[in-house]
Amino acid sequence: MRERRALHLALITSFSAAPHTIGQWRLPRSYRGFDFRRLDYWEHLARTLERGLFDMMFFADAYTLHEAYGASPDAAIRGAVQYPRMDPFTLIPALSRVTRRLGFGVTASTTFLPPYWVARHFASLDHVTEGRIAWNVVTSYSDAEARQFGLDAIPDHDARYDRADEYVELCRKLWASWEPDAMVFDREAGIFADPVKVHRVDHDGKWFRCAGPLHVPPSPQGHPVIIQAGSSPRGMQFAARHAEVVFAVPGATARMSEQRDRLDEALAAEGRGPGEIKVLWGVTPILGTTDAEAEARRQEIIDHASAEGALVQLSGHLNADLSRWPADRPLEEMEVSGVRGYIGSRFAPGETLAGLAKRLGTGVGQHITGSAATVADRLEEMDEAGRGDGFMFVTTTLPGSVEDLVDLLVPELQRRGRFRTAYPTTLLRERFRA
Ligand SMILES: Cc1cc2nc3c(=O)[nH]c(=O)nc-3n(C[C@H](O)[C@H](O)[C@H](O)COP(=O)(O)O)c2cc1C
Numbered sequence: 001m002r003e004r005r006a007l008h009l010a011l012i013t014s015f016s017a018a019p020h021t022i023g024q025w026r027l028p029r030s031y032r033g034f035d036f037r038r039l040d041y042w043e044h045l046a047r048t049l050e051r052g053l054f055d056m057m058f059f060a061d062a063y064t065l066h067e068a069y070g071a072s073p074d075a076a077i078r079g080a081v082q083y084p085r086m087d088p089f090t091l092i093p094a095l096s097r098v099t100r101r102l103g104f105g106v107t108a109s110t111t112f113l114p115p116y117w118v119a120r121h122f123a124s125l126d127h128v129t130e131g132r133i134a135w136n137v138v139t140s141y142s143d144a145e146a147r148q149f150g151l152d153a154i155p156d157h158d159a160r161y162d163r164a165d166e167y168v169e170l171c172r173k174l175w176a177s178w179e180p181d182a183m184v185f186d187r188e189a190g191i192f193a194d195p196v197k198v199h200r201v202d203h204d205g206k207w208f209r210c211a212g213p214l215h216v217p218p219s220p221q222g223h224p225v226i227i228q229a230g231s232s233p234r235g236m237q238f239a240a241r242h243a244e245v246v247f248a249v250p251g252a253t254a255r256m257s258e259q260r261d262r263l264d265e266a267l268a269a270e271g272r273g274p275g276e277i278k279v280l281w282g283v284t285p286i287l288g289t290t291d292a293e294a295e296a297r298r299q300e301i302i303d304h305a306s307a308e309g310a311l312v313q314l315s316g317h318l319n320a321d322l323s324r325w326p327a328d329r330p331l332e333e334m335e336v337s338g339v340r341g342y343i344g345s346r347f348a349p350g351e352t353l354a355g356l357a358k359r360l361g362t363g364v365g366q367h368i369t370g371s372a373a374t375v376a377d378r379l380e381e382m383d384e385a386g387r388g389d390g391f392m393f394v395t396t397t398l399p400g401s402v403e404d405l406v407d408l409l410v411p412e413l414q415r416r417g418r419f420r421t422a423y424p425t426t427l428l429r430e431r432f433r434a
Helices: 039-051 074-079 088-097 115-128 143-148 157-175 233-242 253-269 291-304 307-318 341-345 353-360 372-386 400-415 428-433
Strands: 008-013 056-059 103-109 133-138 183-186 191-193 225-228 245-248 278-287 366-370 390-394
Touching: 008 039, 008 278, 008 400, 039 056, 039 088, 039 400, 056 088, 056 133, 074 307, 088 103, 088 115, 103 115, 103 225, 115 133, 115 157, 157 233, 225 233, 225 428, 233 253, 245 253, 253 278, 253 372, 278 291, 278 372, 278 400, 291 366, 291 372, 307 353, 366 372, 372 390, 372 400
Parallel strands: 008 056, 008 390, 056 103, 103 133, 133 225, 225 245, 245 278, 278 366, 278 390
Antiparallel strands: 183 191
């Protein structure tokens, strides 16, 4: 048995009507009195999460319209399959004003956005949030996204990570270009900042050139907390090099230990220990005051989901048209250029498309259905199996499933000594390190 430590809890969402569960926008209890396009709704979520002492509100993001399936975007548009999706950066200043401790993770792609822009944006947000910002570093996965940025196709999988390695190194140089005490703000002497302590970076690499310095004084955390979610071997190598927090989707419980072993091996290869990274497992709790109520809610989600929607979303993530894959051929045999890590983690051995459509009809991610006690039991088992540090919760009903997490699950975890009862007064990075 591992030591029973306090868990870290985060919520994954995106600036969208149906972030991760197919059909969640049309659930009868979703968006009663709320409009997902308005700040009121997001402020309500942020306040609720802070009431529940969550570590972080995390915004997944991509610039894609899932149009790989059947070579058409129609099903994604009709069913709101992760579409439309607005810019999460725009929410952060407002959300940081209605909270004091909650952290915010925002996704930005190394394949499409210029490093100077990203480094400056996150450094500025670190100031605005007073040290509560994190960057989910993604390399992006679909041709549909590439076409939004003037490319015909997404660059090769491993080449995206090679480029991303240099990208993050350049961002680090930019964040370090001001020495911590460079800004002196001396009114009498008329010295705002000491030029000797503000350095050019003169980066001239394989992929990028940048003069620097960054035009942002040193921020509270120095730079954003780095989050990563790649699960292919190259993705894990990238995470092992750069990440402070890893977001992982668990396969079957029996496979979680193996997933964790692979990450630990990648960390060791980079000279880092397993404790130097925090692993948050992504799960979808469906809570009720009793097991029966939770089961009724699960049934409601199934009734409003669609197998087609699941295949549209998965085709988008894999950058492959699943409508062309033989229904009876094991999915493990597929070669994909998108999120390659799904092949090992999402599909059961020997699983076929026919089986998958049925299983994923309610969305991607592992569901845990039941009362707070039932869900907490299962989370404790998963924590033990995956040797993780906490969970990233996927939403269903909006905002009801978030309220359930805070009002039902958090008190249960607190009773078990598995979650904090007050926020420490630290920066987001220090909280994750504790
Ligand atoms: C749980 C999870 C969440 C992810 N979130 C995003 C996201 O918000 N935006 C994005 O472009 N890619 C996202 N990705 C894709 C990864 O960041 C990565 O680019 C992709 O998985 C390809 O790497 P891999 O083949 O190493 O897994 C996510 C992947 C996983 C497993």
